[in-house]
Amino acid sequence: MTKELTLFSFALKNLSRKKLRTGILIIAISLLVCSLVFAMSFVKRVNASIKLTSERLGADILIVPAGSRGSAENILLENQVKSFYMDMSVIDKLKTIEGIAALTPQTYLITMPSLCCGVPEAMVIAFNQDTDFIITPWLDKKLKAGLKKGEAVVGSDSALNLDLGLVDVDSVLFGSTFKIVGVLGKTGTGLDNAIFISDDNMPHIIESGRVNIKPGQISIVFAKVKKGYDPYKISRNIEDSILEVDTVARKDIGKSIVNALSDINKIFYITVILASILSIFLVWAIFSAIANERAREVGIMRAIGAKESHVLTLFFIEVVVVGAIGSLLGIIFGNAMYFTLSKSFSIIKHLSAELNAVERSIITISGFLIGTSVCIVGALLPVQRLKKLEPLIVIKGES
Amino acid sequence: MSLIELRNVTKSYAIDNAVIDAVSNVSIEIAKGQFVSIVGHSGSGKTTLLSILGGIVKPTSGGVLFDGQDIYAFTSDELSEYRSKKIGFMFQFASLLPVLTAKENIMLPVLFRFNGSDGSGVSEEKALELLEMVGLGDKINAYPSQLSGGQQRRIAIARAFMNNPEVILADEPTGDLDEETEAEMMNFFKRMNNEKNITFIMVTHNTDLAMQTGRRLRMSNGVISEL
Numbered sequence: 001m002t003k004e005l006t007l008f009s010f011a012l013k014n015l016s017r018k019k020l021r022t023g024i025l026i027i028a029i030s031l032l033v034c035s036l037v038f039a040m041s042f043v044k045r046v047n048a049s050i051k052l053t054s055e056r057l058g059a060d061i062l063i064v065p066a067g068s069r070g071s072a073e074n075i076l077l078e079n080q081v082k083s084f085y086m087d088m089s090v091i092d093k094l095k096t097i098e099g100i101a102a103l104t105p106q107t108y109l110i111t112m113p114s115l116c117c118g119v120p121e122a123m124v125i126a127f128n129q130d131t132d133f134i135i136t137p138w139l140d141k142k143l144k145a146g147l148k149k150g151e152a153v154v155g156s157d158s159a160l161n162l163d164l165g166l167v168d169v170d171s172v173l174f175g176s177t178f179k180i181v182g183v184l185g186k187t188g189t190g191l192d193n194a195i196f197i198s199d200d201n202m203p204h205i206i207e208s209g210r211v212n213i214k215p216g217q218i219s220i221v222f223a224k225v226k227k228g229y230d231p232y233k234i235s236r237n238i239e240d241s242i243l244e245v246d247t248v249a250r251k252d253i254g255k256s257i258v259n260a261l262s263d264i265n266k267i268f269y270i271t272v273i274l275a276s277i278l279s280i281f282l283v284w285a286i287f288s289a290i291a292n293e294r295a296r297e298v299g300i301m302r303a304i305g306a307k308e309s310h311v312l313t314l315f316f317i318e319v320v321v322v323g324a325i326g327s328l329l330g331i332i333f334g335n336a337m338y339f340t341l342s343k344s345f346s347i348i349k350h351l352s353a354e355l356n357a358v359e360r361s362i363i364t365i366s367g368f369l370i371g372t373s374v375c376i377v378g379a380l381l382p383v384q385r386l387k388k389l390e391p392l393i394v395i396k397g398e399s
Numbered sequence: 400m401s402l403i404e405l406r407n408v409t410k411s412y413a414i415d416n417a418v419i420d421a422v423s424n425v426s427i428e429i430a431k432g433q434f435v436s437i438v439g440h441s442g443s444g445k446t447t448l449l450s451i452l453g454g455i456v457k458p459t460s461g462g463v464l465f466d467g468q469d470i471y472a473f474t475s476d477e478l479s480e481y482r483s484k485k486i487g488f489m490f491q492f493a494s495l496l497p498v499l500t501a502k503e504n505i506m507l508p509v510l511f512r513f514n515g516s517d518g519s520g521v522s523e524e525k526a527l528e529l530l531e532m533v534g535l536g537d538k539i540n541a542y543p544s545q546l547s548g549g550q551q552r553r554i555a556i557a558r559a560f561m562n563n564p565e566v567i568l569a570d571e572p573t574g575d576l577d578e579e580t581e582a583e584m585m586n587f588f589k590r591m592n593n594e595k596n597i598t599f600i601m602v603t604h605n606t607d608l609a610m611q612t613g614r615r616l617r618m619s620n621g622v623i624s625e626l
Contacts, residue, residue: 010503016498302479304488304511306483307475308476
């Protein structure tokens with residue numbers, strides 16, 4: 001039984017005729033798609049992480065010590081370990097601001113393995129269980145009774161980092177043994193990498209002298225605004241009334257990162273656009289050469305009964321096969337590059353949110369469509385020219 | 400009623416500032432089953448006339464009727480179908496596609512006629528039968544680069560019969576062949592003409608070949624005349 005001749009098998013045979021040229025085309029398309037997939041993954045992950053943190057935080061406004069706005073974002077978005085403090089009296093001042101519905105403070109402490117703690121450097125967050133609306137929603141149901149003194153829960157990623165995995169493990173924090181009694185549900189924010197304790201423990205920790213914090217100090221206050229009030233307006237009111245604080249409205253979380261990244265995004269996309277144009281020219285040049293070489297063959301095909309659509313289909317299959325193989329390779333290389341090189345980009349390295357299946361699919365489909373489309377656009381003119389050739393002229397070699 | 404009729408066909412080309420008639424006011428009728436040869440010097444317009452008959456060059460003026468239908472009133476697709484179903488072409492040079500084997504080259508007209516195989520397996524059988532008929536049954540899977548010029552020519556001859564055409568348009572079909580093979584091919588043509596009533600219109604320089612045909616025409620400066 002022999003293989004049947006079809007336009008598809010005919011097209012594959014044509015492609016295999018000049019292996020080097022076909023290979024160069026495939027590599028060019030794969031490089032384009034590779035850079036596109038890498039750039040889109042990078043940008044999408046940063047944006048996704050910021051959006052997720054903003055959505056899941058549960059607060060409308062963050063109030064931090066003046067000048068610490070960036071540090072707060074570093075903790076929430078990038079899991080960075082930082083500390084900053086302000087006086088607890090800020091809470092009383094905040095209560096006087098109109099439109100605020102709820103307030104809860106948190107205190108950020110840093111574990112130092114050699115000085116205080118039996119765990120690697122990590123963020124310890126002391127929160128107020130009576131007022132909290134940030135951590136509690138993510139606590140396991142069985143902890144509804146709350147954390148007792150000397151108990152701690154860890155963020156989902158922190159559990160892995162600390163090699164806990166299971167609950168009921170004791171850890172030494174600031175000279176005291178804490179019982180790790182639970183793992184927080186995954187929030188997709190910087191909170192996933194922290195250790196959480198009740199602020200009832202703070203006096204004892206301060207007494208230990210192993211942290212650089214004074215009694216009555218807190219790091220951050222989260223505020224919810226009443227229905228119908230504009231968080232931006234309240235934010236401005238707070239900054240105008242309380243000079244020692246800065247505020248970040250929920251929708252502005254990550255704004256500084258987004259602003260800083262916007263130029264990088266532009267560079268990424270300009271590079272991809274230029275690479276696309278370059279690829280279109282490359283495909284055009286190669287298919288123009290192919291069209292010239294095969295004009296006589298097309299003339300023969302037309303003379304023995306090929307329709308214009310047959311010629312178009314034959315070349316279209318060749319173009320799509322090259323585009324599809326190049327795109328698939330580009331998607332594989334792009335993802336490999338993203339997972340490998342992203343460790344070198346500090347902003348990505350610290351982000352909690354991973355791209356979900358839908359975002360990955362969008363990037364993959366976009367890469368495939370763009371790679372294949374670039375091939376089709378590049379080959380369009382030469383193939384159109386071939387389709388319109390007068391058979392006799394090319395058969396007699398007069399073209 | 401004639402199978403093919405040319406009515407005052409002229410084909411002109413503009414070369415530099417001059418207009419040259421490659422075919423000038425040609426009117427002929429060819430009946431079904433005729434074996435016609437056209438002789439003439441190089442550049443006399445023979446190939447152009449054959450291409451006009453085959454629907455691959457549109458005349459500047461005049462009409463070409465096949466079974467009473469003006470083929471140049473057809474759409475591009477209809478004209479392709481006409482070439483595919485009614486006509487078998489033999490070109491004056493080796494016209495095989497280099498990426499296809501001998502058998503695939505022969506089956507190419509079927510691909511265009513049926514958008515693939517006819518599905519019955521008959522096409523493949525016929526391709527093998529034609530390969531046997533032109534004496535190349537052992538070259539089924541050979542590529543053109545593995546065949547001599549004469550062998551390639553015979554494959555192209557076999558291809559012309561693949562779609563059971565009503566008319567064979569042959570442009571110097573035996574040009575690359577040695578005398579013995581040329582005689583074999585000519586006998587093959589005559590057999591197909593007699594047995595299957597296929598109409599042959601053959602351009603040739605070879606007067607011996609022309610003498611073997613039932614009707615002889617001469618082209619000179621684009622003008623046709625009976626010999």
